[in-house]
Amino acid sequence: MKIFLRLFKAEFIKTNKTYGFLISVLIPIFIAILQFFIFYIKHEHFAKYGINPWKVMGMNLFSILGIIVMPMYIVLITYLINFTEHQSNSWKYLFALPISKIKIYTVKISMTLFWVLVFCISIIIFMYLSGFLLSLFRPDIGFQDYNINYIIFLSIFKLFLSSFGIISIQFLFSIYWKDFIRPVGIGLTLTIAAFILSSWEYIYVLPYAHPYSIMGNYNEFNTRIFTTPIMFSLVYGIIFFIAGFNLILKKEIK
Amino acid sequence: MSEIINITNLNFHYGNFKVLDDLNLSVKENSIFGFLGPNGAGKTTTIKILLGLLSTPKNKVSLFHKNLKTDRIEILSKVGSLVENPSIYNHLTAIENLKILTTMLHLKSSMIDEVLKIVGLDYIANKKAGKFSTGMKQRLGIAKALISDPQLIILDEPTIGLDPKGIIEIRELLLTLNKEYGKTIFLSSHNLSEVDKICDEIGIIDNGHILFRGTKDDLNSYNKTSLIIKADNIKEVCYVLSNTKIECKITEDNSVKTPFISDIITSFLIRTLVENDIQIYSVEKEEITLEELFINIISS
Numbered sequence: 001m002k003i004f005l006r007l008f009k010a011e012f013i014k015t016n017k018t019y020g021f022l023i024s025v026l027i028p029i030f031i032a033i034l035q036f037f038i039f040y041i042k043h044e045h046f047a048k049y050g051i052n053p054w055k056v057m058g059m060n061l062f063s064i065l066g067i068i069v070m071p072m073y074i075v076l077i078t079y080l081i082n083f084t085e086h087q088s089n090s091w092k093y094l095f096a097l098p099i100s101k102i103k104i105y106t107v108k109i110s111m112t113l114f115w116v117l118v119f120c121i122s123i124i125i126f127m128y129l130s131g132f133l134l135s136l137f138r139p140d141i142g143f144q145d146y147n148i149n150y151i152i153f154l155s156i157f158k159l160f161l162s163s164f165g166i167i168s169i170q171f172l173f174s175i176y177w178k179d180f181i182r183p184v185g186i187g188l189t190l191t192i193a194a195f196i197l198s199s200w201e202y203i204y205v206l207p208y209a210h211p212y213s214i215m216g217n218y219n220e221f222n223t224r225i226f227t228t229p230i231m232f233s234l235v236y237g238i239i240f241f242i243a244g245f246n247l248i249l250k251k252e253i254k
Numbered sequence: 255m256s257e258i259i260n261i262t263n264l265n266f267h268y269g270n271f272k273v274l275d276d277l278n279l280s281v282k283e284n285s286i287f288g289f290l291g292p293n294g295a296g297k298t299t300t301i302k303i304l305l306g307l308l309s310t311p312k313n314k315v316s317l318f319h320k321n322l323k324t325d326r327i328e329i330l331s332k333v334g335s336l337v338e339n340p341s342i343y344n345h346l347t348a349i350e351n352l353k354i355l356t357t358m359l360h361l362k363s364s365m366i367d368e369v370l371k372i373v374g375l376d377y378i379a380n381k382k383a384g385k386f387s388t389g390m391k392q393r394l395g396i397a398k399a400l401i402s403d404p405q406l407i408i409l410d411e412p413t414i415g416l417d418p419k420g421i422i423e424i425r426e427l428l429l430t431l432n433k434e435y436g437k438t439i440f441l442s443s444h445n446l447s448e449v450d451k452i453c454d455e456i457g458i459i460d461n462g463h464i465l466f467r468g469t470k471d472d473l474n475s476y477n478k479t480s481l482i483i484k485a486d487n488i489k490e491v492c493y494v495l496s497n498t499k500i501e502c503k504i505t506e507d508n509s510v511k512t513p514f515i516s517d518i519i520t521s522f523l524i525r526t527l528v529e530n531d532i533q534i535y536s537v538e539k540e541e542i543t544l545e546e547l548f549i550n551i552i553s554s
Contacts, residue, residue, distance in 0.1 A: 010357040093341035096305040098331035
């Protein structure tokens with residue numbers, strides 16, 4: 001465990017000054033600002049019909065996160081973490097250190113999970129900040145009158161679990177290919193494919209559709225944690241983690 | 255001195271292309287071993303094999319009397335390396351680049367200042383590595399190789415891309431590391447004079463095959479350096495040299511080429527030419543090229 005923490009700290013030094021940190025925080029800030037202005041401008045609509053604004057905000061947020069933002073964020077963050085090694089020509093140096101390849105690989109994928117977690121926490125923080133500011137500037141909407149904390153925290157946890165499959169797959173792509181086009185291009189294509197096929201009854205077999213699956217039918221929140229898509233996400237996560245490790249194990253520095 | 259590296263009858267292929275052909279190599283402890291060869295000869299492949307970056311059969315490669323295949327981690331804990339271009343994170347400072355290693359390998363933070371001082375980068379330790387010159391990056395690469403205080407340092411063309419001043423600095427640094435810190439250095443290069451200046455032992459590889467293995471003195475027996483004499487009357491120079499039974503020939507640029515035998519003989523030649531009223535413009539030693547050395551070795 002001590003070795004893992006040491007390697008994790010070293011990995012953090014490498015990644016915290018890249019764009020990884022910026023996109024993990026800036027994307028949630030950008031979404032929160034958009035949400036703020038939508039509610040601010042359309043405040044009369046919410047005040048008139050007495051709708052729970054947290055629920056509407058949560059629905060909007062998790063829909064956009066699930067459809068496009070979360071898969072694309074994962075595509076970018078996995079690329080950035082491995083690009084640091086590709087760009088500096090460091091794989092050969094890392095593999096010539098007295099550290100086993102499984103430890104190097106596990107720490108790198110743990111660092112990806114860490115940044116995804118930072119992203120999820122940032123989403124929650126800035127969403128609440130946006131709601132809080134709206135309760136001050138537009139109290140007629142009623143953010144101060146409602147509370148769905150349990151649903152929000154549950155959904156963000158499910159969003160995190162639903163990302164495991166995409167993380168492992170994209171991680172494998174970005175280790176295998178040095179360039180930007182292939183891992184990011186394939187990730188984007190599969191994200192779009194998942195959106196197009198979203199009404200297909202077996203859509204849960206496609207990992208890029210898993211983040212959207214945290215929403216239930218008819219755009220209601222589903223409070224079950226281990227739904228079929230999340231189970232599939234965890235299984236894909238494990239399978240592609242093993243596949244990625246095998247790739248690293250056989251990777252020869254030519 | 256015991257042998258720190260041992261490669262026995264090693265063959266290596268990239269697909270159908272044979273890169274190393276029955277390679278045998280050994281390096282003694284506390285020595286500077288020069289691994290010489292033209293580009294594409296198999297130097298970098300050999301180094302990658304020594305670092306476990308390429309897979310090889312069992313019992314073919316051993317370092318510190320341990321099998322690389324089975325004791326890879328233990329062996330690598332005693333080895334520092336710089337392969338091809340240095341692996342440097344450009345978005346981090348020199349200190350941060352080294353901090354990653356001290357954290358990963360659980361080393362004292364004081365090692366960072368120590369190695370930066372050794373490689374002469376302590377004055378720009380907080381500058382981003384992306385803004386470093388090629389020479390500075392090369393030195394930071396060497397600092398990374400030194401950070402774990404390894405017994406064996408493996409360097410692949412460490413002076414490539416450096417200006418003459420940088421080459422001299424690296425050369426002096428390697429000599430210091432060997433003489434003062436007792437490090438064994440395995441150095442690959444395609445520059446004969448560079449290897450000749452600092453290495454105790456030399457191995458020459460071409461087409462994946464070892465052509466020569468021995469000390470610097472052994473190599474000098476093949477190293478036929480010439481003297482190039484420029485004078486007012488080169489025909490007369492040749493006539494005088496022929497009379498003293500010294501072989502000579504007139505080159506295309508109107509100078510006389512004669513084998514360099516020793517400094518005393520050179521002095522005698524100059525005196526003889528002057529006594530024969532020949533005006534000498536210059537006498538220069540012409541270093542043999544690697545290709546010429548190969549021809550000498552093969553032909554002998």
